[in-house]
Amino acid sequence: MTAQISIQGLTKTFPGRNESAAFTALSGISLDIPANEFVCLLGPSGCGKSTLLGLIAGHEQPTDGAVVVGGTRVTGPAAQRGMVFQQYALFPWYTVEDNVRLGLKVQGLSAREQMERTERMLRAVHLWDHRRKFPRELSGGMKQRAAIARTLAIDPDVLLMDEPFGALDEQTRNRLQDELLSIWQGSRRTVVFVTHSVQEAVTLADRVVVMAHDKGRIVAELPVSLPRPRDRMSVEFVEAEREVSACLKRAESSNAPNVIA
Numbered sequence: 243m244t245a246q247i248s249i250q251g252l253t254k255t256f257p258g259r260n261e262s263a264a265f266t267a268l269s270g271i272s273l274d275i276p277a278n279e280f281v282c283l284l285g286p287s288g289c290g291k292s293t294l295l296g297l298i299a300g301h302e303q304p305t306d307g308a309v310v311v312g313g314t315r316v317t318g319p320a321a322q323r324g325m326v327f328q329q330y331a332l333f334p335w336y337t338v339e340d341n342v343r344l345g346l347k348v349q350g351l352s353a354r355e356q357m358e359r360t361e362r363m364l365r366a367v368h369l370w371d372h373r374r375k376f377p378r379e380l381s382g383g384m385k386q387r388a389a390i391a392r393t394l395a396i397d398p399d400v401l402l403m404d405e406p407f408g409a410l411d412e413q414t415r416n417r418l419q420d421e422l423l424s425i426w427q428g429s430r431r432t433v434v435f436v437t438h439s440v441q442e443a444v445t446l447a448d449r450v451v452v453m454a455h456d457k458g459r460i461v462a463e464l465p466v467s468l469p470r471p472r473d474r475m476s477v478e479f480v481e482a483e484r485e486v487s488a489c490l491k492r493a494e495s496s497n498a499p500n501v502i503a
């Protein structure tokens with residue numbers, strides 16, 4: 243199968259104040275992600291997960307190599323690639339409903355389509371009854387659900403999520419993971435999801451890609467074949483967590499060997 247996202251020998255060097263201060267966050271990274279796959283990027287802090295996501299989004303330009311999405315080289319942001327950040331990025335002066343509808347308006351949808359799609363997405367994330375509230379009146383979990391609804395409403399082919407549940411308490415986080423999965427199972431998109439949490443990766447992913455500090459080197463690609471919904475307490479789940487944790491530990495040590503599963 244041809245990959246929907248093809249990351250080809252990707253290198254990203256951030257310029258410093260002078261040449262010796264330049265910093266290479268990613269060097270020669272390659273990864274193929276087929277359509278409809280749910281991939282989690284896992285790795286120690288600072289290994290380059292957000293940098294890789296920003297390059298797929300087109301927010302950053304590679305120093306070398308390329309990101310190809312749907313056969314086209316990424317040269318900048320596009321509605322086809324929707325991003326959800328850890329911080330909710332909602333417009334504070336708009337209601338929940340208007341935050342979702344704004345993106346659809348920008349896309350040129352008719353008023354009727356804007357209303358229908360906004361309602362469908364807000365119902366999917368259980369915020370329809372809160373649609374007239376402003377972001378300051380919402381809990382952290384509700385704000386993140388609104389941000390997800392806003393991105394999903396645009397109907398992107400690729401959903402890029404940078405630790406979207408990182409700031410939430412465990413219970414809210416588990417609930418939102420389940421909600422995200424049920425939306426994803428209803429209308430599959432390709433998802434690239436950055437997380438620090440082994441449990442989150444095993445809950446969500448078809449495949450966990452483990453990156454190391456060493457210029458974002460990919461040390462493991464671990465398929466998670468547990469059936470969904472996944473029981474976080476089951477023996478099989480705990481076994482998968484153990485396997486992913488062991489890889490992450492290897493990634494945290496600088497001389498990690500390549501263990502591509």
Ligand SMILES: Nc1ncnc2c1ncn2[C@@H]1O[C@H](COP(=O)(O)OP(=O)(O)OP(=O)(O)O)[C@@H](O)[C@H]1O
Nearest residue numbers: 256265267285286287288289290291292293294438
């Ligand atoms: N704009 C920038 N200029 C210079 N260096 C940067 C820039 N953005 C990121 N970096 C550096 O690149 C490296 C990778 O950062 P990145 O944010 O991608 O890591 P991460 O794996 O997402 O980390 P975390 O898990 O802590 O969010 C870090 O050392 C960071 O300091």
